[in-house]
Amino acid sequence: xxxxxxxxxxxxxxxSALFLSCTSSYYVEGSSSITGLDGKKLFLKSYExxxxxxxxxxxxxxxxxxxxxxxxxxxxxxxxxxxxxxMPLVLEAGKVQVAISxxxxxAKGTPLNDRLYTFIKKHNAMEVAVEDVERKEAxxxxxGANIDEIHEQLQQEKEQLQNDMEAYVKxxxxxxxxxxLGPSVFMMMCNMxxxxxxxxxxxxxxxxxxxxxxxxxxxxxxxxxxxxxxQYLKEQGYSQQGISSLPY
Numbered sequence: 001x002x003x004x005x006x007x008x009x010x011x012x013x014x015x016s017a018l019f020l021s022c023t024s025s026y027y028v029e030g031s032s033s034i035t036g037l038d039g040k041k042l043f044l045k046s047y048e049x050x051x052x053x054x055x056x057x058x059x060x061x062x063x064x065x066x067x068x069x070x071x072x073x074x075x076x077x078x079x080x081x082x083x084x085x086x087m088p089l090v091l092e093a094g095k096v097q098v099a100i101s102x103x104x105x106x107a108k109g110t111p112l113n114d115r116l117y118t119f120i121k122k123h124n125a126m127e128v129a130v131e132d133v134e135r136k137e138a139x140x141x142x143x144g145a146n147i148d149e150i151h152e153q154l155q156q157e158k159e160q161l162q163n164d165m166e167a168y169v170k171x172x173x174x175x176x177x178x179x180x181l182g183p184s185v186f187m188m189m190c191n192m193x194x195x196x197x198x199x200x201x202x203x204x205x206x207x208x209x210x211x212x213x214x215x216x217x218x219x220x221x222x223x224x225x226x227x228x229x230x231q232y233l234k235e236q237g238y239s240q241q242g243i244s245s246l247p248y
Contacts, residue, residue, distance in 0.1 A: 024094075025069060026068065026070075026096065027095045028056075028065075028068070029066050029095060029097050029098070030042075030058075030065045030098035030099070031065075031099055032060060032099075032101070033101045037100065038061070038063065039059070040059070040081050041057055041058070041060075041081070042065055042080065042081050043057045044057070044077045044080075044089065046075055055069075056068075056069055071091060074091065074112070075090075076089070076091075076180045076181075077089050077091045079098070087100070089107050089113060090107075090181070092110050092112055092113070095109050096109050097109045112179060112181060115176070116184075119185070122168065123168065126164065126165040127165070133154050166201050169185065173186050173189075173205055174205065174208055177209050178210060183219050187219070187222065190202060195229060196223075197226055197229055198226045202226070
């Protein structure tokens, strides 16, 4: 397994796909209720072929910060502080309102940011629902329920929730293959694995995605590495079923 090529540095937070030339401006208006951010400098960064590139920066003063600049292309960027990523943003024309607190991260006010954070909110809720099933199983066992019966029942419930979540992610990506959101969320999903691999979900998305999506530089590079890894695993004697059961 050590021969499997290492994962390329992909991330939804480092997507730099370029779309929609324009001469408008972006304006980021941010607020934070976290006192530790006061006096800190925040950066907007994108990941280009040459590596991380600073797009803009601002200091947080009394819980407020703002950034402004021209939009020549719509792209995905990441809000950073001290080398640590905080949240993704779509840099597009218009006013983006950013709220940072201990309970939530939110960007709204422009079409793609609204769409992105609606997706993130629902996806987070679906993840919480899966976790609730796991807690429910532990609670019922402590209350004296039959372990085997409860496990079988709740495992089916958990699998259904996970299937629903996968379907939701797939639909979002396919609905946004021709803008920055599709490739960004796709790469976020792929980065959950330690190395590029073609899982059934990833393959299903690729099979249905547009050529425009598959020509995205980061998506294209990921798929190339994933195909190389799949070929290597097959040469090592893994069946398709065996590859699917690997601990990604």
